[in-house]
Amino acid sequence: MPWIQLKINHQAEYAEQIGDMLSANGAQAVTFVDAKDTPMYEPKPGEVLLWPDTQVVGLYDAEYDMQRVINQLEKSKILGKGFNHKLDQLEDKDWEREWMENFHPMQFGERLWICPSWRDVPDPKAVNVMLDPGLAFGTGTHPTTSLCLKWLDGL
Structure with missing residues (x-):
């Protein structure tokens, strides 16, 4: 099945909240990625470290209404109207073998x-x-x- 990725770059302090918003708006998976190639060292036990500039990536079914998702996210105080984001199409692959x-x-x-x-x-x-x-x-x-x-x- 083909997928759509919604990518949002933001500060680490808001990354988990943005991830939760993506999940609440239909994301099948949420990933946190380094947005600026910043080195990260081993966290202490129980500590979750995110990069200062984190890219939050939500994975959606290609049939999902992404405009509805964007409209919902624009209502949040963290992102706001016209927030910077990118949508990418992912072609279907045999991911287990890829x-x-x-x-x-x-x-x-x-x-x-x-x-x-x-x-x-x-x-x-x-x-x-x-x-x-x-x-x-x-x-x-x-x-x-x-x-x-x-x-x-x-x-």
Whole structure:
């Protein structure tokens, strides 16, 4: 099914309220994104950090009446009449498979390869570990994972 994204850039202090307004006005999902490429460090336990300039993105069914949503949001004190926003059309995709396109075999050290099951093994004579990215392993790109795998290759 095709989708429409409603994007609103605002200050972090109002981002969650705007997200709640999008949800109350039919958004199927709400996401908070960095609007200005600001570095963010690990929050303390229980702390929710948003970027000083946060983009709030609401995802709507393409058939949804977006003008009605905009009209409702214009009534809020936070946004007001004529608030700055952007609407983007998203084409339908097989989202469950789309993320897989970004993962390729990765080499660690000289002989060790971590290979997703849906990709060909680049070097059949190497030590090839068939391991799909997920909750347990992740993607293998984290620096500590990479260091551990390089160390393992050296053994």
